[in-house]
Amino acid sequence: MAEAIIIDGKAIAAGLQQRVAATAAKLRDGRAITAGLAAVLIGDDPASQVYVRNKARACAAVGLASFEHRLPANARLPAILDVVGKLNADERVDGILVQLPLPSGIDPRRVIAAIDPTKDVDGFHPVNVGRLWSGEPGLVPCTPQGILLLLRAAKAQLAGAEAVVLGRSPIVGRPVAALLLAADCTVTMTHSKSRDLPGLCRRADIVVAALGRPQMVKGDWLKPGATVIDVGINRITTPGGVQLVGDVDFATARQVAGAITPVPGGVGPMTIACLLRNTLLAACRRRGLPDPEALSADVIKV
Ligand code: NDP
Numbered sequence: 001m002a003e004a005i006i007i008d009g010k011a012i013a014a015g016l017q018q019r020v021a022a023t024a025a026k027l028r029d030g031r032a033i034t035a036g037l038a039a040v041l042i043g044d045d046p047a048s049q050v051y052v053r054n055k056a057r058a059c060a061a062v063g064l065a066s067f068e069h070r071l072p073a074n075a076r077l078p079a080i081l082d083v084v085g086k087l088n089a090d091e092r093v094d095g096i097l098v099q100l101p102l103p104s105g106i107d108p109r110r111v112i113a114a115i116d117p118t119k120d121v122d123g124f125h126p127v128n129v130g131r132l133w134s135g136e137p138g139l140v141p142c143t144p145q146g147i148l149l150l151l152r153a154a155k156a157q158l159a160g161a162e163a164v165v166l167g168r169s170p171i172v173g174r175p176v177a178a179l180l181l182a183a184d185c186t187v188t189m190t191h192s193k194s195r196d197l198p199g200l201c202r203r204a205d206i207v208v209a210a211l212g213r214p215q216m217v218k219g220d221w222l223k224p225g226a227t228v229i230d231v232g233i234n235r236i237t238t239p240g241g242v243q244l245v246g247d248v249d250f251a252t253a254r255q256v257a258g259a260i261t262p263v264p265g266g267v268g269p270m271t272i273a274c275l276l277r278n279t280l281l282a283a284c285r286r287r288g289l290p291d292p293e294a295l296s297a298d299v300i301k302v
Contacts, residue, residue: 004228004257005154012153013146013269019294020276021062026292027283028063035283036065037095037121037275038087042080043073043103052099058272064279067093073103080106081114088116094286095121095279118286121278123175132178139278144175146270147208147229148183154259156206156227159184164201166190166217166247167210172231176208197221209247219252228253228260231267 027033037059039052052068059066069083080098087096096119102108112120117127123141131138151158163185167173177189188200201207201221207228209217214234222228232247246263254260261267277295284291 004254005259006254007150007154007227007229007259007261007266009146009150009261009266009269012150013273016149016270016273016277017058017062020064020273020280023280023292023294024063027280031289033283033287034063034065034092035094035280036067036092037097037279038067038069038090038093040069040071040080040083040087040096040098042071042075042099042106045101048099048101055097055272055275058276059279062276064276065092075103075106077106077110080111084111084114088114088119093119094283095119095275097122097275119282121275121282123278124171129170129175132175135182139282140179140274141171141175142271142274142278143172143231143267144179145274145277146267147176147231148179149270149274150229150261150267151183151206151227154227156259158206161185161205162188162203163206163208164188164190164204165208165210166197166201167212167231169210172210173208176210180206180208207248211247213247214245215247215249217248217253219249219254219256222253222256224256225258226256228257229267230261230263233263233268 024035039055041048041052056066056068071080087093096115098111100108112124113126115125117125120128120139123139128138132140163180165173165177165187168189168191177187180187190197190200198221202223204223205226207226210231212232214236228248230246230248234245235242236245244264280295281291
């Protein structure tokens with residue numbers, strides 16, 4: 001069998017970012033709206049600092065305003081909620097993201113629940129979670145949204161397809177399952193107590209691996225021709241140095257799959273592009289404007 005088609009997340013994300021930039025320019029020139037994204041960073045986790053900096057750069061590249069609010073690692077909940085409350089009220093801010101993880105002792109659920117759901121561009125607020133599962137329009141989490149866009153770009157047949165989602169986290173597995181269900185897949189969700197993961201995967205036309213387990217999904221777990229989306233980002237040490245690998249064993253999986261995302265260069269680049277997309281959608285919806293046509297790819301059928 002021929003090797004799998006590689007789904008080029010970098011190129012697909014770049015295309016989406018171009019559409020976001022063109023839409024942002026239209027809103028600015030036509031309606032004097034500059035959409036804005038505010039990031040709240042608590043503490044000094046180096047990875048979080050890099051993520052927030054990258055998000056600000058991405059905003060600048062597509063013509064969105066960005067705002068950054070830093071709080072010390074010992075900030076308490078009332079101070080954090082105060083910042084979130086001010087951002088909720090700030091008309092320049094269309095999207096609010098609180099960079100996770102939060103310092104220990106701060107319950108992220110309390111912070112997320114304080115964000116105005118119409119500005120919740122991460123899609124983690126219980127209102128948006130409920131909307132996703134009940135099939136109502138809302139803000140959809142970025143990585144899952146990116147996964148659906150990759151599947152559509154790869155022209156995967158979704159209606160009626162058997163989809164297996166490996167992992168049930170609130171930020172990836174669960175929302176991906178909701179999106180696949182909305183796209184008329186027959187969805188199986190799995191987790192660490194599931195029995196016979198290889199057997200479940202072998203039935204699947206679509207496999208989404210979001211486990212955080214390096215190279216766990218092997219080629220012989222896959223049905224020939226399956227579409228495989230590898231969400232995992234794992235750093236492993238090899239004799240050649242530190243290497244970034246996914247949850248799928250790419251070398252064996254590409255011999256069996258029909259299409260597969262690489263790591264890096266697959267799901268990762270889609271996440272920021274979808275964050276920018278959500279910020280523009282939030283900017284329009286908050287003002288009662290229809291979703292911009294260039295962004296209304298049918299990510300979710302609602
Ligand atoms: P979590 O650790 O929150 O969830 C992992 C899930 O996998 C859990 O549901 C867990 O089951 C399940 N799991 C773990 N080990 C096994 C196993 N041996 N067998 C079966 N199920 C198992 O991870 P996330 O969802 O946050 O992230 C998953 C991966 O995706 C990570 O590598 C992360 O770095 C990456 N990621 C990538 C993003 C991107 O932009 N590309 C964005 C977000 C995450 P249980 O619930 O029973 O514990």
